[in-house]
Amino acid sequence: MGLRLRLGLALAAVAIPLVAAMTWGRGELDRRSELRALEQLIEGRLQAGREGPPMGPPPGRGRPDGAPPGPVIHLFHYGADFAPDAPHAPTFPATLRRALEGGAERASEAFQERGRSGVRVAVRDASGGGPEGYVMAERTGAGPSWILRNQLLTACALALALALAACVAVGPLVQRVKRLQREVSASLTNGYATPVAETGNDELTMFAREFNRARDTAHRQVKAVRESERALRAFVANTSHDMMIPMTVLQGHLSALRDGRVAEPREGLRAAMEEVQYMTALLQNLSVTAQLEAGDQDLERRPVDLGALLQRVVARHAPIAAANAVELNFATPDGPVHAQGDLTLIEQAVSNLVQNAVRYVPRGGHVAVLLDGLADGGWRLRVIDDGPGIEPAQIERLMERAARGDQARSRHPQGQGLGLHIVHAVALRHGFALELGRSEYGGLEVSLASPKPAPTASC
Amino acid sequence: MLVEDDEKLGGQVLGHVRDAGFQAHWIRDGRSALAFTTEACDLWILDLMLPQGHGLDVLKRLRSVSDVPVLILSAQNETHIKVRALELGGDDYLTKPFWPEELIARVRACLRRPDAVHADCLRIGGLVLDLGGRRLSVDGQRVELTRVEFDLLAALARRRGGALQRGWLAEQILDPERAGTERTLDVHVSRLRKKLGAYGSCLATVWGVGYRFDVEGGT
Numbered sequence: 001m002g003l004r005l006r007l008g009l010a011l012a013a014v015a016i017p018l019v020a021a022m023t024w025g026r027g028e029l030d031r032r033s034e035l036r037a038l039e040q041l042i043e044g045r046l047q048a049g050r051e052g053p054p055m056g057p058p059p060g061r062g063r064p065d066g067a068p069p070g071p072v073i074h075l076f077h078y079g080a081d082f083a084p085d086a087p088h089a090p091t092f093p094a095t096l097r098r099a100l101e102g103g104a105e106r107a108s109e110a111f112q113e114r115g116r117s118g119v120r121v122a123v124r125d126a127s128g129g130g131p132e133g134y135v136m137a138e139r140t141g142a143g144p145s146w147i148l149r150n151q152l153l154t155a156c157a158l159a160l161a162l163a164l165a166a167c168v169a170v171g172p173l174v175q176r177v178k179r180l181q182r183e184v185s186a187s188l189t190n191g192y193a194t195p196v197a198e199t200g201n202d203e204l205t206m207f208a209r210e211f212n213r214a215r216d217t218a219h220r221q222v223k224a225v226r227e228s229e230r231a232l233r234a235f236v237a238n239t240s241h242d243m244m245i246p247m248t249v250l251q252g253h254l255s256a257l258r259d260g261r262v263a264e265p266r267e268g269l270r271a272a273m274e275e276v277q278y279m280t281a282l283l284q285n286l287s288v289t290a291q292l293e294a295g296d297q298d299l300e301r302r303p304v305d306l307g308a309l310l311q312r313v314v315a316r317h318a319p320i321a322a323a324n325a326v327e328l329n330f331a332t333p334d335g336p337v338h339a340q341g342d343l344t345l346i347e348q349a350v351s352n353l354v355q356n357a358v359r360y361v362p363r364g365g366h367v368a369v370l371l372d373g374l375a376d377g378g379w380r381l382r383v384i385d386d387g388p389g390i391e392p393a394q395i396e397r398l399m400e401r402a403a404r405g406d407q408a409r410s411r412h413p414q415g416q417g418l419g420l421h422i423v424h425a426v427a428l429r430h431g432f433a434l435e436l437g438r439s440e441y442g443g444l445e446v447s448l449a450s451p452k453p454a455p456t457a458s459c
Numbered sequence: 460m461l462v463e464d465d466e467k468l469g470g471q472v473l474g475h476v477r478d479a480g481f482q483a484h485w486i487r488d489g490r491s492a493l494a495f496t497t498e499a500c501d502l503w504i505l506d507l508m509l510p511q512g513h514g515l516d517v518l519k520r521l522r523s524v525s526d527v528p529v530l531i532l533s534a535q536n537e538t539h540i541k542v543r544a545l546e547l548g549g550d551d552y553l554t555k556p557f558w559p560e561e562l563i564a565r566v567r568a569c570l571r572r573p574d575a576v577h578a579d580c581l582r583i584g585g586l587v588l589d590l591g592g593r594r595l596s597v598d599g600q601r602v603e604l605t606r607v608e609f610d611l612l613a614a615l616a617r618r619r620g621g622a623l624q625r626g627w628l629a630e631q632i633l634d635p636e637r638a639g640t641e642r643t644l645d646v647h648v649s650r651l652r653k654k655l656g657a658y659g660s661c662l663a664t665v666w667g668v669g670y671r672f673d674v675e676g677g678t
Contacts, residue, residue, distance in 0.1 A: 316557070329622055
């Protein structure tokens with residue numbers, strides 16, 4: 001059932017009984033008013049002591065032009081036995097007789113008989129000084145019942161007209177609701193991309209506004225989910241791609257070793273180990289990258305024992321360093337030194353720094369990893385080497401690329417690859433200071449340090 | 460005690476630790492590992508993903524009965540897993556894959572007892588260093604050392620195997636009123652090496668760091 005029909009029926013269901021009740025109430029008031037008028041007429045005539053002339057044609061006779069008779073008042077006298085004094089007087093109505101015989105002083109009724117309708121009032125008459133009799137006043141013609149019926153019909157017609165008018169008037173409102181429904185449906189179809197129109201300034205506008213707010217939230221979430229899915233697909237695809245090259249190189253080394261095509265088997269094994277180390281670091285870096293790019297999740301900060309971390313990292317890279325004839329040293333302070341942050345992220349960042357140094361220092365070179373506790377409770381970790389180093393201008397470009405993640409997946413020896421991007425991202429996420437410069441031995445020095453403590457206010 | 464369910468990997472790890480001179484017993488599942496938690500041993504190498512139980516449950520049971528060092532092995536690299544393992548009492552966490560040398564280095568690190576560092580008397584071969592009495596003897600002969608030389612030797616011997624930075628040593632050992640520098644420290648090291656004779660090679664120069672007391676040095 002449509003809104004318009006529902007509204008019209010509701011209006012009719014309310015209006016018709018209301019109007020009918022009002023009309024009936026009005027009719028009842030009119031009837032009582034007329035009865036009272038008749039009673040006053042009778043009392044007046046009784047006091048006058050004589051029967052007054054009829055105020056209209058005798059009962060039973062219509063008007064000569066055939067029109068319904070107008071209101072006429074007749075006064076009739078009856079004896080104590082309810083016999084009429086006048087021959088043309090009507091028989092005393094039984095209902096009024098019973099009422100008076102029952103002791104009532106007066107009785108009244110509305111009647112409709114033989115084409116006449118009206119009201120009657122009868123009272124006891126002891127005014128003549130003789131035996132008690134009765135006087136009945138009768139008003140006929142356009143009586144209350146006829147008026148009431150007409151009024152009821154008029155009221156019902158009026159209520160129906162009102163209902164129809166409402167059905168028409170609500171038309172524009174129904175059109176707005178239908179348009180809103182179409183817009184909501186369209187928005188749902190295209191993933192909440194389009195808002196609905198917020199026209200006007202009523203409850204429908206408020207509904208449209210609230211829908212648009214909910215739509216914005218849902219749209220952002222849908223977009224985030226799609227972006228996350230796209231990132232995951234890209235991650236899987238890139239990981240597969242990035243693993244293929246070192247895997248192929250490793251297969252080449254192992255194949256050559258198997259076939260005895262390597263002049264120095266140890267060198268072949270060393271090269272194979274290097275590819276395995278690279279693939280391991282790549283997988284770990286890609287896993288950390290996924291974690292870093294997962295979104296704006298809060299970093300879980302816990303105390304990280306940097307001394308123990310450093311020992312693990314050096315132990316991890318010692319075999320490859322030894323295979324490449326690179327001396328890898330480290331030093332930790334006497335007491336414990338802790339950083340606040342994510343254990344895996346920090347360890348991977350330090351591991352990347354050490355790996356880069358070990359990779360790019362030539363055979364016979366040196367790498368040292370130094371951890372210092374600072375006087376302000378902070379810490380500093382340095383990776384220094386005596387390799388070829390990097391020019392200052394190149395360092396600047398390197399840091400820019402690391403920040404942007406450019407060529408982050410590059411294996412180019414000079415590009416530092418994904419490793420430095422991870423270091424930069426971890427430093428940024430933790431608030432660590434990351435600096436690259438020239439070491440005192442001519443190579444590269446990379447420094448990672450705790451955030452500077454906030455200055456305290458002093459008066 | 461080695462707990463690892465993968466046959467190939469378990470066999471390799473067993474071989475590595477035996478090649479490094481250790482004796483090892485290999486357990487392949489969680490339920491058996493729980494039954495062995497009361498057995499005496501020096502170190503547990505514990506994988507986390509086990510059939511018939513989880514490595515962390517074995518760790519909890521171990522910690523309820525002993526303080527034996529535990530080296531966790533796992534392919535899971537997530538921080539919350541590592542933190543959980545360390546909070547439950549694991550001493551170290553080694554993520555797969557790993558080189559054999561890395562494994563043995565971590566095993567030795569777990570087995571290193573910190574109590575020995577604070578011993579009053581250090582003996583390395585014929586070298587005896589009485590930290591409380593501030594005396595040194597080499598092959599039974601008393602060797603006189605200056606205050607700086609003794610403090611230098613004591614600091615390095617306490618951290619034997621671990622390098623100490625030159626800057627830190629200079630700051631801690633040298634007399635601040637004499638404005639000693641790292642170069643001054645180098646001179647003291649040179650003199651100390653001479654006094655130690657054959658054991659002078661125990662004082663190794665560590666590139667980029669400073670010095671280290673190598674227990675393998677000397678005769």
